[in-house]
Amino acid sequence: MIDQALTTHDALEDPRNAEILIYVNGALVPRDEAKVSVYDSGFMLGDGMWEGLRLYDGVWAYFDEHMDRFFEACKAVSLDVGMDRSGILDALEKTRAANNMHADVHCRLMVTRGPKVRPFQHPSLSRSGPTMVIIMEHSKPVDKLKDAGIRLATVPQVRGLPMAQDAKYNSHSKLNCVIACLQAEQAGADEGLMLDPHGFVNTTNACNFFVVRKGAVWTSTGDYCMNGVTRAKVISLCQANGIPVFERNFSLVEAYGAEEAFLTGTFGAQTPVASIDGKPIGDGTRPVTARIQALYKKAIAEHVAAVSGA
Numbered sequence: 001m002i003d004q005a006l007t008t009h010d011a012l013e014d015p016r017n018a019e020i021l022i023y024v025n026g027a028l029v030p031r032d033e034a035k036v037s038v039y040d041s042g043f044m045l046g047d048g049m050w051e052g053l054r055l056y057d058g059v060w061a062y063f064d065e066h067m068d069r070f071f072e073a074c075k076a077v078s079l080d081v082g083m084d085r086s087g088i089l090d091a092l093e094k095t096r097a098a099n100n101m102h103a104d105v106h107c108r109l110m111v112t113r114g115p116k117v118r119p120f121q122h123p124s125l126s127r128s129g130p131t132m133v134i135i136m137e138h139s140k141p142v143d144k145l146k147d148a149g150i151r152l153a154t155v156p157q158v159r160g161l162p163m164a165q166d167a168k169y170n171s172h173s174k175l176n177c178v179i180a181c182l183q184a185e186q187a188g189a190d191e192g193l194m195l196d197p198h199g200f201v202n203t204t205n206a207c208n209f210f211v212v213r214k215g216a217v218w219t220s221t222g223d224y225c226m227n228g229v230t231r232a233k234v235i236s237l238c239q240a241n242g243i244p245v246f247e248r249n250f251s252l253v254e255a256y257g258a259e260e261a262f263l264t265g266t267f268g269a270q271t272p273v274a275s276i277d278g279k280p281i282g283d284g285t286r287p288v289t290a291r292i293q294a295l296y297k298k299a300i301a302e303h304v305a306a307v308s309g310a
């Protein structure tokens with residue numbers, strides 16, 4: 001029997017999530033009644049974009065950075081969101097108020113090309129405008145994520161070249177990532193470590209990936225992975241605090257031999273890696289990861305104070 005797999009998005013059970021209201025095209029609907037059409041472009045083709053945002057003390061952390069990425073991706077695929085970023089903030093706030101939420105909340109904002117008039121691929125068949133759905137849940141990462149760390153397995157599925165499906169699209173279709181995750185699960189791990197087309201260590205199926213070697217922090221060049229908001233914050237926090245940080249190519253040899261490794265993402269912030277392909281990472285002490293976690297926590301607190309005018 002292998003241990004129950006941990007996912008990088010495991011949250012504590014919260015009974016309040018059974019009663020949440022979900023935003024569907026402007027209406028707030030109980031979760032069991034929240035539905036979109038079977039003709040929706042998102043359901044049929046994965047034709048949509050999404051963002052995962054987190055609420056800290058009433059503030060959507062790094063909202064501008066999330067919106068920069070979201071609108072850039074929508075522009076690239078000619079997806080008319082039907083509102084600007086202040087309209088999105090209003091929709092988030094309406095959903096938040098209806099659910100009486102203040103902190104420890106995770107939000108999935110999803111916009112698709114909307115319902116199609118016939119069940120085929122051509123975008124011109126989506127004629128009635130986008131579908132917007134906002135799901136907000138009470139969500140606290142389980143302690144085990146921070147304590148034990150996550151087990152990675154290197155998987156055959158890679159992140160491809162940008163002219164295939166650019167890894168910078170946070171698209172509804174995540175099949176590339178889902179395949180990687182399935183491969184990791186079949187290998188008895190929690191999450192898949194994905195290489196780039198040249199065989200360098202790149203990213204995981206749901207988070208960005210970092211290693212620590214001789215006190216320096218390394219991550220991939222960024223060419224083949226999601227332009228993670230948390231990834232960018234970690235790099236700039238290292239730069240501002242005298243921690244050497246490099247965006248560079250490195251191989252599995254250097255990942256296995258790292259003193260520490262961690263993942264980044266909006267949900268879990270920085271999640272330590274316990275092992276890669278069954279090989280334990282370092283000796284289990286994680287001083288640099290702990291320092292970065294503390295710096296990130298402080299940066300979030302300062303950001304929240306600045307936004308809320310506290």
Ligand SMILES: Cc1ncc(COP(=O)(O)O)c(C=O)c1O
Pocket residue numbers: 052170177203204205206207208226227228229230231264265266267
């Ligand atoms: C594939 C992938 N990598 C990394 C991330 C982490 O990005 P962020 O730090 O912006 O949450 C995400 C989040 O959406 C993702 O889908």
